[in-house]
Amino acid sequence: MGRSSSIASSNVVSRFFTRLGDVASRVVQRYLPDAFIFALLLTLATMVLAVGLTPKGPADVARHWSDGFWFVLTFSMQSSLALITGWVFADSPPVKRVLGRIANVPESQFQAVFVTALVGQLLGLFHWGVVLIGSAILAREIGIAMDRKDIDVHYPLLVAAGYAGLLPWHQGLSAASSLLVATEGHLFAGEIGVVPVSQTIFHPANLLIVAAVVLTTVLVMPMMTPDRRENIVTVPQSKLREAGTMMADGGAASRSDDLRSSSLRDALLDTPLLGGGVGLLIGAYLVYLLATNPFMQVFNLNVFISFLFALGLLFHWRLRSYVDVLRRAVEGASQIMIQFQFYGGIMGIMAWSGLAELIASTFAAQATSTTWYLFTFLAAGIVNFFVPSGGGQWVVTGQVLIDATQQIPGANQNLMIVAFGMGDQWTNMIQPFWAIPVLSIAGLSIRDMMGYAAVLFVFSGLVMGAGALLMGVVY
Amino acid sequence: MATEESTTDGATRSGPYAGDGGPTRFVPEFGSYHPTALALAALLALAVLLATLPRLGLVTGLEQLATGFYGLFAVQMALVLWWVLSATAVESPYVGAALDRLAATMPAGPRSAVAGTALLGLVLGWVNWALGLVGAVLVGRRLCRRAADAGTPVHYPAVLVGALLSLVTATVGLTSPAALLMADESGTTNFLADSVGVVPLGAFVLHPANLVVLGAMLVTLPAGLALVAPTGEGDRDASDDDGRSGVTTVDEVEPLLGDSIRNVLARTGDEETESPETDVEGDEETVPADRLERSRLLTAVVVAVGAVSIGWQWLLGANVSLLGVLFALMMLGMATQVRPLGFVAAASDATRWVEHLVVPFLLYGGVYALLSESELYAPIGDALAATGLPAVASYLAALGLGLLVPDPGSVWVLLAPAATTTAAGADALLVSTMYGAGVSNLWVGFIFLGVLGVRGFGWRRYLTYAAGLTVYLSALVGGALLLF
Numbered sequence: 039m040g041r042s043s044s045i046a047s048s049n050v051v052s053r054f055f056t057r058l059g060d061v062a063s064r065v066v067q068r069y070l071p072d073a074f075i076f077a078l079l080l081t082l083a084t085m086v087l088a089v090g091l092t093p094k095g096p097a098d099v100a101r102h103w104s105d106g107f108w109f110v111l112t113f114s115m116q117s118s119l120a121l122i123t124g125w126v127f128a129d130s131p132p133v134k135r136v137l138g139r140i141a142n143v144p145e146s147q148f149q150a151v152f153v154t155a156l157v158g159q160l161l162g163l164f165h166w167g168v169v170l171i172g173s174a175i176l177a178r179e180i181g182i183a184m185d186r187k188d189i190d191v192h193y194p195l196l197v198a199a200g201y202a203g204l205l206p207w208h209q210g211l212s213a214a215s216s217l218l219v220a221t222e223g224h225l226f227a228g229e230i231g232v233v234p235v236s237q238t239i240f241h242p243a244n245l246l247i248v249a250a251v252v253l254t255t256v257l258v259m260p261m262m263t264p265d266r267r268e269n270i271v272t273v274p275q276s277k278l279r280e281a282g283t284m285m286a287d288g289g290a291a292s293r294s295d296d297l298r299s300s301s302l303r304d305a306l307l308d309t310p311l312l313g314g315g316v317g318l319l320i321g322a323y324l325v326y327l328l329a330t331n332p333f334m335q336v337f338n339l340n341v342f343i344s345f346l347f348a349l350g351l352l353f354h355w356r357l358r359s360y361v362d363v364l365r366r367a368v369e370g371a372s373q374i375m376i377q378f379q380f381y382g383g384i385m386g387i388m389a390w391s392g393l394a395e396l397i398a399s400t401f402a403a404q405a406t407s408t409t410w411y412l413f414t415f416l417a418a419g420i421v422n423f424f425v426p427s428g429g430g431q432w433v434v435t436g437q438v439l440i441d442a443t444q445q446i447p448g449a450n451q452n453l454m455i456v457a458f459g460m461g462d463q464w465t466n467m468i469q470p471f472w473a474i475p476v477l478s479i480a481g482l483s484i485r486d487m488m489g490y491a492a493v494l495f496v497f498s499g500l501v502m503g504a505g506a507l508l509m510g511v512v513y
Numbered sequence: 514m515a516t517e518e519s520t521t522d523g524a525t526r527s528g529p530y531a532g533d534g535g536p537t538r539f540v541p542e543f544g545s546y547h548p549t550a551l552a553l554a555a556l557l558a559l560a561v562l563l564a565t566l567p568r569l570g571l572v573t574g575l576e577q578l579a580t581g582f583y584g585l586f587a588v589q590m591a592l593v594l595w596w597v598l599s600a601t602a603v604e605s606p607y608v609g610a611a612l613d614r615l616a617a618t619m620p621a622g623p624r625s626a627v628a629g630t631a632l633l634g635l636v637l638g639w640v641n642w643a644l645g646l647v648g649a650v651l652v653g654r655r656l657c658r659r660a661a662d663a664g665t666p667v668h669y670p671a672v673l674v675g676a677l678l679s680l681v682t683a684t685v686g687l688t689s690p691a692a693l694l695m696a697d698e699s700g701t702t703n704f705l706a707d708s709v710g711v712v713p714l715g716a717f718v719l720h721p722a723n724l725v726v727l728g729a730m731l732v733t734l735p736a737g738l739a740l741v742a743p744t745g746e747g748d749r750d751a752s753d754d755d756g757r758s759g760v761t762t763v764d765e766v767e768p769l770l771g772d773s774i775r776n777v778l779a780r781t782g783d784e785e786t787e788s789p790e791t792d793v794e795g796d797e798e799t800v801p802a803d804r805l806e807r808s809r810l811l812t813a814v815v816v817a818v819g820a821v822s823i824g825w826q827w828l829l830g831a832n833v834s835l836l837g838v839l840f841a842l843m844m845l846g847m848a849t850q851v852r853p854l855g856f857v858a859a860a861s862d863a864t865r866w867v868e869h870l871v872v873p874f875l876l877y878g879g880v881y882a883l884l885s886e887s888e889l890y891a892p893i894g895d896a897l898a899a900t901g902l903p904a905v906a907s908y909l910a911a912l913g914l915g916l917l918v919p920d921p922g923s924v925w926v927l928l929a930p931a932a933t934t935t936a937a938g939a940d941a942l943l944v945s946t947m948y949g950a951g952v953s954n955l956w957v958g959f960i961f962l963g964v965l966g967v968r969g970f971g972w973r974r975y976l977t978y979a980a981g982l983t984v985y986l987s988a989l990v991g992g993a994l995l996l997f
Binding site for chain 1: 548551553555559562572575576578579580583586587589591594597801802806808811814815822823826836839840857861862863865868872875876
């Protein structure tokens with residue numbers, strides 16, 4: 039009796055999440071436009087808010103926009119390269135074989151989403167750059183593997199489960215604000231000194247909350263698997279065709295051309311010296327770098343790109359194979375190259391019009407020592423919608439948050455930083471900025487998967503909000 | 514008899530040259546000696562690593578190779594966007610229609626079509642590379658077809674060579690990538706801001722040597738090309754490798770066009786070519802999100818704000834630099850693509866222009882870092898200065914380097930630290946280096962092989978054109994640099 043009622047209630051919960059996922063997906067499909075249009079709308083909304091809420095006039099705001107347009111120029115190239123080199127690396131024959139083995143593990147739709155979500159969370163805790171590329175590739179490979187097994191898997195949910203790996207990043211090992219304040223001579227060292235990661239990333243409160251976030255994700259995402267066949271969208275044919283090509287020739291497909299190769303051309307494209315050899319040289323230095331320095335001190339996005347570049351060259355071995363997959367990878371990065379600049383413009387308006395400070399200070403004015411971390415979490419979540427870069431947001435709002443924390447008796451800077459990180463990562467689930475590279479790899483539109491991420495946004499928000507409030511109560 | 518063959522695009526085509534080993538041989542022959550830009554970049558990186566190892570030692574040498582590009586991300590992104598945004602702005606039906614109207618006003622005789630295309634390529638190329646290359650190719654093709662309809666054969670390869678001249682003026686004109694890099698006062702993309710300073714765009718564009726060479730090109734090249742182009746069946750070209758008549762008409766070449774040029778034709782509204790994104794332009798709207806994605810109003814509002822913003826800054830005297838131009842190109846691209854999702858699709862498609870740059874630049878960065886760290890740039894600069902003609906030597910160095918590095922901005926990145934140590938002025942060095950990079954574009958197939966449908970060339974004929982132009986332009990540039 040007890041067992042059957044427990045099964046029944048479990049079915050009810052499962053059906054609830056399935057319906058929730060379906061509804062959220064339908065709403066998003068109807069109302070959320072492509073990520074680029076979202077960026078344009080957000081730009082206009084930020085302009086209106088800045089003109090309405092700050093002393094700046096329309097001309098000032100328009101100038102801030104074009105001045106800030108290139109705020110993330112460097113970062114957009116780094117992100118593009120992370121995507122391109124990661125894509126080429128993942129499309130190398132050895133990596134595809136390994137991913138294929140992992141992708142073969144799940145035997146049902148539920149398991150597929152669960153495995154993707156779990157691996158995504160682990161990657162996200164390790165590094166935000168790794169999760170964006172790694173989880174997307176894994177989701178794609180699992181989708182393809184399930185298709186080969188004739189098991190229907192709702193591909194948008196699978197990709198959303200991979201993208202959810204970004205949720206815990208700002209509480210993980212690559213947490214930008216925590217790493218920045220742990221660095222000698224950081225931007226706010228005069229006010230708060232150096233704050234070691236033991237007081238932020240490895241603080242018990244942070245560890246407990248991030249564990250709850252991970253648990254929530256790996257439970258919520260699989261429970262949204264559609265139960266009706268008509269609601270299931272499988273892997274796009276284009277991805278299956280690409281996979282078919284790779285399978286047929288072991289990843290060494292040559293570009294379809296009729297260039298009759300000379301021996302010189304063949305020699306340069308086929309010699310391992312220029313492919314694997316250069317990869318080996320770059321890889322050798324990177325191994326030396328990591329062997330002679332503490333990992334977390336030297337590992338950053340740049341080193342990550344170098345690693346992917348070296349591994350891509352090594353695993354393809356010959357440049358002919360590398361070049362063959364390059365075209366798709368470069369095309370996949372096009373929206374990073376374009377859209378990131380618009381977010382630079384939004385950041386320019388937010389920073390120079392004072393809008394970001396206004397949001398942070400408004401929350402600070404209403405806070406007590408109990409509610410401060412919750413308010414920090416909410417403020418960071420709102421600002422992140424306009425300034426998706428975690429490090430960038432810390433630069434823009436860090437001063438206001440630090441000042442407010444100093445003025446609130448009993449509030450701690452380290453816990454404020456933890457709460458800030460949670461807010462920053464939280465709204466990524468409804469902000470398409472970081473989803474762009476994931477979508478490029480997966481071959482989906484933002485409308486396909488954002489509904490599922492939005493459901494996670496709600497539940498993870500409850501978990502993190504409660505955690506932030508408890509930090510104020512306990513500490 | 515028309516036969517069929519597999520082409521670079523994997524399609525099967527028929528035509529008078531298909532399978533007969535005639536002028537179609539040009540691309541296989543030409544391509545066979547051009548490995549990818551990535552292979553050449555790797556070769557260059559290994560050679561420089563070996564040369565600098567005695568000075569740097571193994572660990573430092575490998576460090577520079579592996580991490581040298583870290584300091585050039587902003588430069589790289591700006592150069593990538595220079596290609597992508599230019600193509601996005603130009604490859605639109607509206608620009609295609611404007612070019613069609615322009616072509617309708619131009620004469621389409623056997624010589625005037627060649628001269629007109631060359632002049633247009635030179636002038637539009639001076640404004641922007643994509644406008645020059647795409648514009649001249651489209652107008653030239655239109656002129657050739659008009660001539661064919663009128664029963665007047667026009668030598669299509671000569672028309673294409675005229676269009677290719679845009680790649681020379683594109684490096685020395687208003688949107689020269691190196692000149693725009695150096696005009697950046699903020700230092701975001703001007704990687705030599707500390708050591709060399711800022712070179713205003715006006716100082717480069719209006720440099721006497723630049724103006725003289727440009728003027729001479731405008732006066733002599735269109736007429737010269739028109740004069741050497743064969744005009745009739747009896748006008749046999751001794752250099753042709755297939756023994757055919759000297760005239761190759763557009764109709765003979767048309768069936769052999771590659772996907773790239775077909776893509777350009779489709780994007781610029783060619784009626785006979787299927788558009789790759791017909792759904793984007795469709796008016797069928799189903800849900801609010803679709804309407805937003807196709808909203809002309811949204812584009813108009815953003816472009817209006819952007820135009821006012823950048824226009825206002827330039828009116829107030831802000832330096833015209835690469836970032837400002839890229840911002841303007843972004844707005845222009847949105848305007849010419851009209852619908853937001855059309856812009857997304859066009860920008861995505863335009864990434865085919867940067868395959869030769871994105872990943873190879875990581876190795877260029879390594880080369881730059883190796884030469885900087887080993888302090889080898891100084892002796893290279895001394896060697897250039899020791900010739901007594903550093904600007905001319907820089908031109909020749911850029912011409913040679915340009916054969917390995919097909920991106921003109923990257924040529925400047927690699928060569929400038931050495932060239933600017935000489936006594937020659939930075940503006941003169943910019944002029945000489947960019948002419949060198951531009952002329953090398955005539956030889957480098959990476960960028961334009963698939964785009965121009967050059968399968969109508971006999972390779973000997975093309976090499977004659979390229980060699981003749983290189984010698985002539987080198988004499989012209991060298992003379993101007995000696996004078997000024």
